[in-house]
């Protein structure tokens with residue numbers, strides 16, 4: 362476990378040099394047809410004496426929504442969104458293709474954009490590892506060195522998933538795209554990893570690839586989501602829109618609520634007064650809680666720096682950028698600690714106690730209450746469901 366922690370530290374320390382998308386797109390994408398042969402990953406039955414089941418393509422094609430993401434762009438809902446944005450055919454619009462397909466810059470002969478979010482969207486361009494990776498004697502690390510993406514590493518996995526499920530500064534669901542009718546994004550790493558899996562994590566997987574811990578995945582997902590938010594906020598291209606900041610980074614319910622008046626109450630975590638548009642700090646709040654068992658002092662630091670960021674948004678753009686950069690540096694330092702921490706049931710109790718204390722102070726009056734009232738499946742609900750699942754299963 363200790364060694365695994367170290368490996369994670371090294372990985373995540375290097376991860377900020379090249380983003381997930383750059384790594385995934387660094388080599389030619391050969392296309393799903395290259396993976397789906399019946400003796401490769403296209404078997405209908407699981408193979409017995411292979412490291413992997415080899416029926417991954419069949420599972421992906423039948424059950425995984427990623428196989429249908431291109432088809433989504435041909436439907437009336439997508440056409441209506443694109444028309445409102447003046448984009449024309451959504452299957453030709455880069456902004457839509459970037460997240461709904463494997464919009465790789467370098468493509469092999471068998472590559473088809475209509476395959477949607479195919480194998481190499483997550484596993485990386487196979488140009489240099491395709492031939493070697495089927496050989497049992499080849500180590501996972503050798504494949505990674507040749508451009509396979511480390512989806513087993515929670516930090517790297519979170520970065521890859523969130524590049525589409527939250528967006529990055531280069532591909533983003535803006536408030537304008539939302540306004541045109543795009544569904545709201547909500548993502549939680551552990552839950553989403555297990556919604557439509559074409560893989561099994563058992564003893565054999567652990568022997569080949571290392572430890573697996575669902576609570577840690579959840580915790581890492583919070584940290585990377587929070588980093589993502591801050592990166593989008595400080596990017597001059599995406600963070601601002603005319604005289605307004607990019608509204609999608611703010612708490613939707615600060616603006617979208619039924620006007621009744623007299624509902625406002627203070628939140629220590631923001632320190633803001635009434636009538637102020639708040640940044641959406643849901644992941645920052647959760648990251649502070651997942652730090653509770655790891656390092657209480659660090660959790661307090663995230664609390665203070667998040668509050669300072671909220672205050673800065675009422676001062677100026679420069680103050681906001683400075684506060685966001687300070688917090689981003691803190692997260693850079695703390696995410697590897699969370700990724701290396703061995704969460705157990707005692708840590709889960711510490712997290713729940715930390716959340717309870719916040720709830721007692723009225724910290725969740727903003728988004729959680731609003732989400733429930735509107736019956737949407739937003740972050741807070743996904744997270745509450747997730748915690749319940751872990752508390753019952755004691756994973």
Ligand code: HEC
Pocket residue numbers: 433434438439440442443446448451454456457458459460461524525526527528529532533534538543544545546547
């Ligand atoms: C940053 C990545 C990203 C971009 C950019 C993006 N989408 Fe999406 N889109 C998603 C994700 C992720 C979902 C699934 C959301 C969920 O269910 O959590 C989705 C869902 C949808 C859905 C609903 C699908 C369903 O089955 O309910 C439609 C329609 C859609 N997108 C159309 C578009 C169009 C049209 C564009 C271009 C204007 C676009 N999207 C741009 C990531 C993106």
Ligand code: HEC
Pocket residue numbers: 393396402412413414415417418421422427478479480481482483484511512513514518554559560561566569570
């Ligand atoms: C949305 C992202 C995503 C897509 C698309 C995807 N995978 Fe995966 N795949 C993962 C994740 C996450 C894992 C589990 C972690 C790991 O083992 O790296 C995984 C695991 C696997 C494994 C098991 C690896 C092992 O060591 O046990 C195989 C084999 C695999 N995928 C093949 C495929 C094939 C073939 C396709 C296309 C038909 C595909 N994947 C599409 C994310 C993806």
Ligand code: HEC
Pocket residue numbers: 426427429430431433459460461462463478482483512518521522523524525526550553554555556557
């Ligand atoms: C290249 C972009 C892209 C990447 C990378 C990606 N996804 Fe997705 N994902 C999508 C889109 C787009 C949809 C919406 C599918 C639709 O309805 O058309 C989606 C849908 C999903 C859904 C179904 C959501 C629901 O509401 O049922 C799950 C679960 C999911 N993704 C998990 C993951 C995980 C886990 C990863 C990382 C290992 C990942 N995705 C990586 C683009 C991506």
Ligand code: HEC
Pocket residue numbers: 536539540541542545608609610611612613614615616617638
């Ligand atoms: C600063 C206030 C503010 C914030 C924060 C904000 N919005 Fe909006 N939203 C608006 C305004 C203003 C409009 C435009 C209304 C109009 O066109 O008349 C709008 C329009 C929309 C629409 C189109 C509504 C319609 O009638 O078709 C959607 C959907 C939407 N917002 C979703 C969101 C989501 C999701 C979030 C959070 C991620 C969010 N908004 C955050 C102010 C806000």
